[in-house]
Amino acid sequence: TQLLEQSPQFLSIQEGENLTVYCNSSSVFSSLQWYRQEPGEGPVLLVTVVTGGEVKKLKRLTFQFGDARKDSSLHITAAQPGDTGLYLCAGAKGGSEKLVFGKGMKLTVNP
């Protein structure tokens, strides 16, 4: 059973379009992180959200943590080819450093 479900799993869009990636769970997390992974490399942390309802912005990326701390979303505005990659969400439960990862959303942004 996958603890964190990401949707969609694949997305291919044109440069300039907007998109939203969802990360859902039936479990409560003390924090949730988003990573981006490019082919042949390890994941790189984008953001950590810890408070229910929290919204964080990183340039054209907007991250939101659900009020109940069971879900999160990543919205990308005006996607660019450089945004292409695998986006992973990962959750931590209270008091534990162990992270559980979703399967990821593979994004392709075409010029």
Place this chain on the structure above:
Amino acid sequence: NAGVTQTPKFQVLKTGQSMTLQCAQDMNHEYMSWYRQDPGMGLRLIHYSVGAGITDQGEVPNGYNVSRSTTEDFPLRLLSAAPSQTSVYFCASSYSAGERAGELFFGEGSRLTVL
């Protein structure tokens, strides 16, 4: 800064052979972990350590051993390689306390093929 360094980057083994994947970090992180990444399965935790001398099992520990004799190093040993262990392996580390606790820094990965 080197960050998290994994070696080797590529390895081909025959079924039954043993080998060790090396991982070293220079950030003085207390927490270190090993994940495997397979198509359609995401990242799955194999073993982790919260400090020197302390290790514990993750989600998929069978067929792997770890040890943590120093803060910097966390090697992963495959005891008798099987084709099901063909995967990309990632080592990751983080602080255990403070503002950045739990934020993982990953190595570049070790791609293992077992024939």
